[in-house]
Structure formats: structure tokens, C-alpha cells
Amino acid sequence: MDTMRERFATTVSGILDADPRTAVVLADIGTAGFEKAGAAHPDRVINVGIREQLLVGLGGGLALAGLRPIVHTFASFLVDRAFEQVKLDFGHQGVGGVLVSANASYDWPAGGMTHMSPGDVALIDTLDGWTQHVPGHPDEAETLLRRAVAAGNDKVYVRLSAQTNAEPHPVTCGGFLPVREGRRGVVVAVGPMLDNVLHAVEGLDVSVLYATTVRPFDGAGLRSAVGAGPADVVLVEPYLAGTSTSAANDALGHMPHRILGLGVPRQELRRYGSLDEHLAGVGLDPRSLRRRVTSFLN
Amino acid sequence: MTSTSVDTTYTYDDLAGLMSLMTGDEKHGFAATSTLDVLWVLYDRVLRVTPETVDAPERDRFLLSKGHGPMAYYAVLAAKGFLPVDWLSGFGSYGSPLGHHPDRTLVPGVEIASGSLGHGLPLAVGTVHGLRARGLTGPRVWVLIGDGELDEGSNHEAIAYAGATGLDRLHTVVIDNGSATHGWPGGIAPRFAAAGWSAVTVDGRDHEALYEAFTTPHPGQPHVVVARVEKVASVEPARH
Numbered sequence: 001m002d003t004m005r006e007r008f009a010t011t012v013s014g015i016l017d018a019d020p021r022t023a024v025v026l027a028d029i030g031t032a033g034f035e036k037a038g039a040a041h042p043d044r045v046i047n048v049g050i051r052e053q054l055l056v057g058l059g060g061g062l063a064l065a066g067l068r069p070i071v072h073t074f075a076s077f078l079v080d081r082a083f084e085q086v087k088l089d090f091g092h093q094g095v096g097g098v099l100v101s102a103n104a105s106y107d108w109p110a111g112g113m114t115h116m117s118p119g120d121v122a123l124i125d126t127l128d129g130w131t132q133h134v135p136g137h138p139d140e141a142e143t144l145l146r147r148a149v150a151a152g153n154d155k156v157y158v159r160l161s162a163q164t165n166a167e168p169h170p171v172t173c174g175g176f177l178p179v180r181e182g183r184r185g186v187v188v189a190v191g192p193m194l195d196n197v198l199h200a201v202e203g204l205d206v207s208v209l210y211a212t213t214v215r216p217f218d219g220a221g222l223r224s225a226v227g228a229g230p231a232d233v234v235l236v237e238p239y240l241a242g243t244s245t246s247a248a249n250d251a252l253g254h255m256p257h258r259i260l261g262l263g264v265p266r267q268e269l270r271r272y273g274s275l276d277e278h279l280a281g282v283g284l285d286p287r288s289l290r291r292r293v294t295s296f297l298n
Numbered sequence: 299m300t301s302t303s304v305d306t307t308y309t310y311d312d313l314a315g316l317m318s319l320m321t322g323d324e325k326h327g328f329a330a331t332s333t334l335d336v337l338w339v340l341y342d343r344v345l346r347v348t349p350e351t352v353d354a355p356e357r358d359r360f361l362l363s364k365g366h367g368p369m370a371y372y373a374v375l376a377a378k379g380f381l382p383v384d385w386l387s388g389f390g391s392y393g394s395p396l397g398h399h400p401d402r403t404l405v406p407g408v409e410i411a412s413g414s415l416g417h418g419l420p421l422a423v424g425t426v427h428g429l430r431a432r433g434l435t436g437p438r439v440w441v442l443i444g445d446g447e448l449d450e451g452s453n454h455e456a457i458a459y460a461g462a463t464g465l466d467r468l469h470t471v472v473i474d475n476g477s478a479t480h481g482w483p484g485g486i487a488p489r490f491a492a493a494g495w496s497a498v499t500v501d502g503r504d505h506e507a508l509y510e511a512f513t514t515p516h517p518g519q520p521h522v523v524v525a526r527v528e529k530v531a532s533v534e535p536a537r538h
Contacts, residue, residue: 053416053455054456060424061424061426061427061428066355085452088417092411093402094402
């Protein structure tokens with residue numbers, strides 16, 4: 001199986017062939033996958049070098065000129081470093097585009113915090129009108145990338161991960177996918193968190209919803225899963241803990257409810273090692289998740 | 299939003315009166331405006347864009363990156379019929395589309411919303427690329443920045459990239475009124491030239507010199523015109 005980043009390159013290379021309105025902007029990261037597309041479409045595969053403000057600003061300029069830009073680098077540089085460009089060169093200009101990140105939370109544990117952006121989804125969520133996709137499998141990434149590019153002039157963020165679930169799931173039209181049903185609460189698993197969540201809640205009487213689109217947040221889907229209650233909801237997100245807690249709270253404003261927001265904590269781990277070690281380090285491995293979910297529901 | 303009747307007889311000499319509709323200051327603010335002559339020469343003689351072609355793919359694009367102190371910009375746009383003169387007196391008020399920083403979604407003919415410094419050049423680089431990708435090789439893209447704005451690092455990302463890749467549809471005017479806190483030792487034009495740009499420095503009040511600098515051929519290179527104007531101690535709106 002290819003990685004999400006590899007699937008990104010093959011999928012978007014095909015999109016470049018088919019749609020002359022699209023262009024890819026890179027900043028020395030992910031360029032190898034676009035060598036062939038760059039030779040075929042030299043005006044629509046642009047590598048600016050190690051210049052992230054220009055990366056995002058240039059993307060905004062492409063949109064002003066009538067193109068559909070697809071802008072890609074690591075999340076820490078795409079969102080954190082160039083955040084004002086995301087805010088002004090897309091949103092404030094009134095133009096759209098597709099931002100595609102990689103390596104956001106803990107995908108390169110040995111790289112340390114300089115190459116991590118657990119706050120990316122929360123940061124983008126401070127801005128108006130952004131759709132945010134968090135695929136959990138390369139097949140889902142392909143579907144969501146195609147959908148993002150085809151979404152008119154919308155502003156779309158696609159968060160690619162090294163972590164994936166073993167099998168792909170159907171990609172809904174933005175709604176949360178019910179994966180299993182239970183009576184004691186609802187666990188929302190976002191993207192690559194699904195396998196760990198399903199493992200963690202084995203034998204527990206809880207519903208599980210699977211989310212690959214987190215903004216807009218499917219409040220109706222959550223309300224439906226909660227039903228008459230109890231409205232005990234656990235959000236398991238592969239990025240900053242609590243990122244969607246307020247959205248879930250808004251969705252359940254009509255009834256008493258409790259929400260546990262699990263994800264990556266603010267505190268830096270300051271460890272290297274492997275992805276699995278990091279997941280355990282931040283409490284997102286199956287054993288930690290089971291303990292935290294059980295404790296919350298009891 | 300459509301323009302009301304356009305008085306096509308407006309000339310450079312009318313700009314002071316148009317600006318006074320915004321500033322309430324008959325002459326002083328006018329004289330202190332560093333961008334006025336550059337803007338007038340561009341819109342009067344260089345840019346191929348009219349109120350009728352503000353959405354035409356083949357139009358030239360002018361991006362005001364230095365978005366603070368936009369009175370001269372609005373005055374020139376009004377004089378050329380892009381926006382109604384009767385909008386000017388509302389400058390900065392709640393119901394007016396004319397803010398202290400321009401908004402492209404509110405004002406016809408305004409290509410970018412600006413105010414935060416250092417965004418225009420990267421947006422212009424992207425616009426050049428986008429037009430080229432669409433096969434629109436005719437339009438020229440102009441961006442106006444200030445010497446103080448040049449402090450922002452994003453400009454230098456764009457300057458280095460545009461020079462190295464020879465984006466010859468890109469044109470930059472730097473209004474140099476000596477406002478950069480630490481100055482530019484060695485000069486501004488040489489920095490662009492070292493990055494591969496065609497670069498000239500002229501008197502920013504001399505209309506003929508500006509016109510000549512704006513229309514100088516620069517095959518295979520982006521082009522910068524550094525327009526020197528007097529250093530003024532006027533109170534312009536905050537830089538950011």
C-alpha cells in the first residue's frame with residue numbers, strides 16, 4: 001500500500017492532466033512525486049524553494065488569476081509559519097484554494113517539535129469558511145483530495161498522515177459514518193484514530209462514529225448518534241486535544257451532555273523514537289484510550 | 299456597485315480636490331502623499347485597464363501592497379471613473395466601501411485587499427504565474443510597495459524567486475521616502491538587481507522620468523522602479 005503522500009502525488013498529477021485550471025505549488029518538500037507532472041505542465045507545477053510565505057501568497061495569487069491552487073508542504077510550515085498568508089491571501093482576498101499538509105502531529109517523531117503541528121486544525125478553525133478533511137487511509141485521501149479540488153472556489157484543508165487505518169471506509173458526503181452502535185455513549189474517531197479507537201472500545205457498549213471531514217462539524221450526525229442519551233461523548237482527534245469540543249458542545253446545546261476531548265496535549269513531549277511510542281506517550285494508543293474512555297463513562 | 303456618471307475631464311490638477319473630500323485638508327495632505335505621482339502616471343499612461351475592463355482577463359493588474367494611506371489611490375480611481383466621486387467623502391465611515399486599507403471585495407478596480415505589509419509581491423508573483431498558465435501572456439502585473447514595507451521578509455522571498463525565474467510580466471514600484479527604520483545601506487535598486495531584476499531609480503515626482511522608467515523594456519527579467527520622494531514627517535496611518 002502506498003502512503004497518503006504518495007497517493008497525493010499520483011492523484012494530483014492525474015488531476016493536473018485532466019483539469020487545466022489546477023496548479024500545484026511546493027516549497028522543496030514533496031517535489032519528487034511531481035517530477036513527471038512538472039515536465040508535462042511546467043507552468044502549473046511550481047516549486048518556490050524554501051520560502052513558505054511565498055508558497056502560500058503565490059497560491060493566493062494563482063487563485064486571483066482564476067486558477068485552482070493546490071498548495072503543499074509540512075503542516076508546521078504551511079499552517080503555523082505562513083498563517084497570516086492563509087488568513088489574508090485566501091480568506092481576506094475572497095478566493096479559494098486547497099492546502100494539503102503532511103507530517104502534522106507526530107508523523108516524524110524523531111524530527112521533534114520543529115516538524116510537528118498538532119495545532120493546525122484548531123488554527124484553521126479560527127478562520128471563516130474552511131472545510132477540513134482528515135483522511136484515515138490513502139484511498140480516503142484520494143477521494144477527499146478529488147472532492148477538495150472539485151469544490152468550486154471553496155477553501156479546503158486536507159491533512160495527510162503517516163498513520164493509517166488498516167482498511168478504508170466509505171467516504172460520506174461530509175457526515176460522520178456510524179461504525180458501530182452502543183447505549184452508554186458515543187465515541188467520535190477522527191481519521192487515523194479509528195483503528196485504535198475500535199480496538200480500545202472492544203466489548204464496551206458504546207457507539208462509534210468515524211469522521212474524515214471535521215469542518216464543517218457534523219452536529220446533526222452526532223445528535224442522531226446520541227439520540228435520547230445519555231449524551232456522553234468522547235472525541236478522539238489526532239491533533240490538539242479539545243479542537244472539536246466546542247463544536248460538539250454547540251451540537252448538543254439542547255440537552256445536558258458531557259464531552260471528553262482526547263488528542264495531542266499542549267505540553268511538548270520532548271521525546272524522539274517511533275510513531276507508536278508517541279501515540280502511547282500522548283495517550284492515544286488503544287490501552288490508554290480504553291482506560292480514559294472507561295473512566296469517563298463510569 | 300456601478301459607477302455613476304464619469305467626468306472624464308479629471309486631470310492631475312483635480313486630485314488635490316478629490317483628496318480633500320477624504321482628508322478635509324485642502325493642500326497639506328495632498329503634498330505629503332508619497333504615492334500620488336506614481337499612481338497618476340500609471341493609471342493615466344501605463345496601465346491597460348479601464349472601469350469597463352476591471353474583470354477582463356486581458357487587463358493589466360495593479361496591486362497596491364502598501365495599503366495604508368490609500369487616499370491618493372482612491373482619488374486616482376475616482377478621477378479615472380473606477381468609483382463614484384461621491385464615495386470619497388465617506389472615507390473610513392461605517393457605511394463606506396472605502397476603508398483606511400482597501401478591500402478588493404468592496405471597491406471596483408481594486409485588485410487586492412491590503413494593509414498588512416508584505417503580501418502584495420507574493421500575490422503578484424502568483425498572479426503572473428496564473429495568467430501564464432492560462433495562456434494570458436499579454437497582461438502586465440504591477441505591485442506598489444514602500445521602502446519601509448520592504449523590511450518584511452516575505453518581499454525578499456518573492457524578489458529572490460522572481461529574479462531567479464525571470465518573471466518578466468512582473469513590475470514593482472518601490473516608493474522610497476526614507477521611512478525604513480534602519481534604511482537600506484547600499485541602496486534599494488542594487489538589491490533587486492543582484493537578484494536578477496531590471497532596476498532603475500528615478501525622481502518619484504517627475505512624471506516624464508516615471509513614464510520612461512515604467513516603459514523601459516526588460517526582456518527576460520522582472521522590472522523594478524524605485525521612485526524617490528522627499529522624506530516627510532507626515533502622520534500616515536499606522537504601518538500595520
